Amino acid sequence: MAFLIAILVGTGLLMLPVSRAEPGGAPLVTALFTATSAVCVTGLIVQDTPTYWSAFGQSVILALFQVGGFGIMTGATLLGLLVTRRLKLTRRLIAQAETKSLSLGDVAAVLRLIFLVTVAVELLTTAVLTLRLRYGYDYDWSDALWHALFHAVSAFNNAGFSTYSDSLIGFALDPLMLAPIMASVVIGGLGFPVLHELRQNMRHPARWSVHTKITLLGTAFLLIAALAATAAYEWNNPATLGAFDWTGKLLNAASHSVMARTAGFNSVNIGEMHVETLAVTYVLMFIGGGSAGTAGGIKVTTFFLLGFVVWAEIRGQPDSNAFRRRIGSHPQRQALAIVLLSVACVGAGVLILLSVTSFPLEDVMFEVISAFATVGLSTGITGGLPPTGQLVIIVLMFIGRVGTITIASALALQERNVLFRYPEERPIVG
Amino acid sequence: MAFLIAILVGTGLLMLPVSRAEPGGAPLVTALFTATSAVCVTGLIVQDTPTYWSAFGQSVILALFQVGGFGIMTGATLLGLLVTRRLKLTRRLIAQAETKSLSLGDVAAVLRLIFLVTVAVELLTTAVLTLRLRYGYDYDWSDALWHALFHAVSAFNNAGFSTYSDSLIGFALDPLMLAPIMASVVIGGLGFPVLHELRQNMRHPARWSVHTKITLLGTAFLLIAALAATAAYEWNNPATLGAFDWTGKLLNAASHSVMARTAGFNSVNIGEMHVETLAVTYVLMFIGGGSAGTAGGIKVTTFFLLGFVVWAEIRGQPDSNAFRRRIGSHPQRQALAIVLLSVACVGAGVLILLSVTSFPLEDVMFEVISAFATVGLSTGITGGLPPTGQLVIIVLMFIGRVGTITIASALALQERNVLFRYPEERPIVG
Ligand SMILES: [K+]
Ligand SMILES: [K+]
Structure with a gap:
């Protein structure tokens, strides 16, 4: 609900004539698209951020993705806390009624911690970027600060909005610009529970939870694999990596591997x-x-x-284990439900978008996955979408952002008493 | 193993000069591709069946897909029997050793039943098609019989090979040709366990197993949904359904919905x-x-x-039920493994085929899924594939055919004793 209100307020603000660089207000669909994209920290744009929106409009967008990112982090963390706490309590057979609420102290602590982490990372990134823009590119201080702040906030919240029309392509060969942004993106993308655990137990990896271990190792694996694949496929493409020397190729392959997973900047x-x-x-x-x-x-x-579940099945192990911990059947079924429902959403989105536009399949698939996973990268078709196509993307961004978290928590929280069980039967599979 | 031998023997036979219509033998890759496609009852072709191969060559292909289809049906049925029997026995705590073998009597009975069903359906279809070709198209008897037999065997085994260069496009407006073929395809595609149960309990649907209920209702659902979708999207496409009147449109939408699921003919x-x-x-x-x-x-x-598992998860039911029977956690995990491994195979296939060719994504995806699922439909790129691309397709057909059955049975049969269990831990999902 809070998301919807933020989107509607943002749409209203962006429709004001003062938000737009040219005279006259932005049309409803454009404002709605931009506000949704900002609040859902997606980063897809139908109008070029620096030329279409005024400084006020850009500030509204900045505020929207900061609010959206903070809201997602706190909301998802609190829901996660509710889920894990509840689980522990039901195990101990404590009355169900007690478990459905978090104490105010918990909520305040979580909010404070997330706020502090956000501010710390964003300020540090802003400082580094400001210095770089001031001394590397001869910006004056206020310009440098504005661009640096916008990108720092956009990076930590994985929003992907940029004050440059070509995103980070202008800095493709500048590791001093790309590296701080990439670091900020990765930290923001790990998720608060992992950051919290790292802060508490940095020195003792053995004590980390399975969640933290999977997230950290999985992230590292995906980053390296994506870097290798991007470098391999694009090494000699003159329109992308082919134009750079080998350090530039590696830097930009790394940048794509970081940004493609959710940030949405592109160099x-x-x-x-x-x-x-x-x-x-x-x-x-x-x-x-x-x-x-x-x-x-x-x-x-x-x-x-x-992956661990499939691996256990292949090995013929009755339990699915990860890092010497058993994965219960409930999280397994939940993960399955999330993946299949997501595939269904993306499939439906692709089919609808194919029906209302005439772009090739690879661009449409890219756009739909980018919107659903709130990535914000595009092969360039967003601006050419008809209003119906834009509405499809708006809905996908919203479902992808709010839907997965809400459904995941709802699935985890609900529990029904079993009044009776049916006898088991074994269909032939495969 | 038997599959590999059949493929190699078939390849050898097809390389003989007598198999080819023109002078000279077929090259190795062409023969290997065709033999694999026939034994795996896929139906993808790199060379036009009626013009490239002689009558002898076509007979070899016919024999290969008959042997392949029969081998798949018996092999999968016996493995399935082993799996379900084993399950029942272990429940009754009978010694494991006894359960790993089927009695010779069982094997003989299964073979005999499958043989009878195959011959009955194929003869009936051949008779209907022969009459139609003789009296509707003025073929002489021997020609009519040959074309009818080839299509009847091809249809029941879901092989998709045709003695016409344009598959069934020449009969697009003839329900008397399409209907028998479609019926034969659907019956062959249901699978022997379902046919067997239908034969025994035709009058008592309440006694059917969950497997039969899911297969029959699922098939009906998919057929109707596919017919509706095809009709809706192609109704006015002048190159496909648009050329027909509305009965022709419906007939060919129905034909596509039947053939696309695995048969591989196209009208x-x-x-x-x-x-x-x-x-x-x-x-x-x-x-x-x-x-x-x-x-x-x-x-x-x-x-x-x-689908039932996801539905149970959404409803918050601890058990996943289907038709008043509980689905055990083992078949669930098995189904998950099959789907994810299949997605991985298809994904890898698409990526490799994209790398070695320059066809558009939609055609490559179509080709790879068609090969993996042994469908045999193509947007027309098969003949234009380079040898490396043909090898990729050969491997995909083989894995898709043999792999899924073998893996599914292996997964179902293996069982390990649990020496110790790790404590359960709950990662955050979604
Ligand atoms: K993003
Ligand atoms: K086929």
């Missing part, structure tokens, strides 16, 4: 990539980042959890 | 279909037909079983 032109790279990027975008963070997608834990 | 030109229809067809092909039949894909039961 190379996505529209010029080979279709093989796009296919790899579909998978990366669909998986997304860590739970209860600003990342989208089905989440790293969901993906690898199902 | 309209797949290459001219809208990309929306292709996208729907991806899903149909991937799901495929019934277990332990000549159909490919992940199978109807696997698909709907996961």
Whole structure:
């Protein structure tokens, strides 16, 4: 609900003439699209951010994705806390009624911690970027600060909005610009539960929870695999990595591997990539980042959890284990439900968008996965979508952002008493 | 193993000069591709069946897909019997050793039944088609019989090979040709366990097993949904359904819905279909037909079983039920493993084929899913594949055919003793 209100307020503000660079207010669909994209920290745009919106409009967008990102982090963390707490309590057979609420102290503590982490990371990134823009590019201080702040907030919240028309393509060969943004993106994308545990137990990896271990190792694995695949497929593509020397190729392959998983900045032109790279990027975008963070997608834990389950099945082990812990049947079924419902959403989105536009399949698939997993990358078709197509993307962004978290928590929280069980029967599978 | 031998023998026979219509033998890759496609009852072709191969060559192909289809049906049925029997026995705590073998009597009975069903359906279809070709198209008797026999065997085994260069497009407006073939395809695609149960308990649907109920209702649902989707998307496409009147449109939409799930005949030109229809067809092909039949894909039961699991999760029910029977956790995990491994195979296939060719994504995806699910439809790129691409398709057909059955049975048969269990831990999902 809070999301809807933020989107509607944002739409109203963006429709004001003062938000737009040219005279006259933005049309409803454009404002709605931009506000939804900002609040859901997606980053897809139908109008170029720096030229279409005024400084006020850009500030509104900045505020929207900061509010959206903070809301997602706190909301998902609190729901997660409710879920895990509840689980512990029901195990101890404490009355159900007590477990459905969190104490005010818990809520305040979580809000404070998330606020502090957000401010700390964003300020640090802003400072580094400001210095770089001031001394590397001769911006004056206020310009440098504005661009740095916008990108720092956008990066930590994985929003992907940029004050440059070509996103980060202008900085493709500048590691001093890309590295702080990439670091900020990765930290924001890990999710608060992992950050919290890292802060408490940094020195004792053995004590980390399975959730943290899967998220960290899974993220590292995905980053390296994506870097290798991007480099391999694009190494000699003159429109993307081919133009750089080998350090530039590696830097930008790394940048794509970080950004494609949910951030949505780009330092190379996505529209010029080979279709093989796009296919790899579909998978990366669909998986997304860590739970209860600003990342989208089905989440790293969901993906690898199902991987552990399949691995156990192949090995013929009755239990599905990960890092010497058993994965219960309930999280398994939950992960399965999330993945299949997500596939269904993406499939329906692709089919509808194909019906109302005439773009090729690879671009439509890219756009739909990017919207659903709130990534924000595009092969360049967003601006050319008809209003119906824009509405489809708006709905996908909203479902992808709010739907997965809400459904996941709802699935985890609900529990019914078993009045009777049916006898088991074994259909032939496969 | 038997499959490999059949493929190698077939390859050898097809390389003989006598198999080819023109002078000289067929090259190795062409013969290997055709033999694999026939034994795996896929139906993809790199060379036009009636013009490239001699009557002898076509007979070899006919023999290969008859042997392949029969082998799949018996092999999968026996394995399925082993699995279900074993399950029942272990429940009754009978010694494990006894359960790993089937009695010779069982094997003989299964072989005899499958043989009878195959011969009965194929003879009936051949008779109907022969009469139609003789009196409707003025073929002489021997020609009519040959074409009828070839299509009858091809249809029941869901092989999709045709003695016409344009498959069934020449009969697009003739329900008397299409209907018997469609009926034969559907019966062959249900799978032997369902046919056996129907024969025994035709009058008492309440006694049917969950497997039979899911297969029959699922098949009906998929057929109707596919007919509706095809009709809706292609109604006005002048290159496909648009050329027909409304009975022709419905007939050919029905034909596509039947053939796309695994048979691989086509009465309209797949290459001219809208990309929306292709996208729907991806899903149909991937799901495929019934277990332990000549159909490919992940199978109807696997698909709907996961659907029931997701539905139970959404409703918050601790048990996953279907038709008043509980679905055990083992078949659930097995279905999950099959689907995810299949997705991984298809994904890898698409990526590799994209790398070695320059066809558009929608055609490559179609080709890969068609090969993996042994469907045999093509948008027309098979003949244009380079040898490496043909090898990729050969491997996909083989894995898709042999792999899913073998893996499914292996998964179901293996069982390990639990020496110790790890404590349960709950990662955050989604
Ligand atoms: K984003
Ligand atoms: K086939």
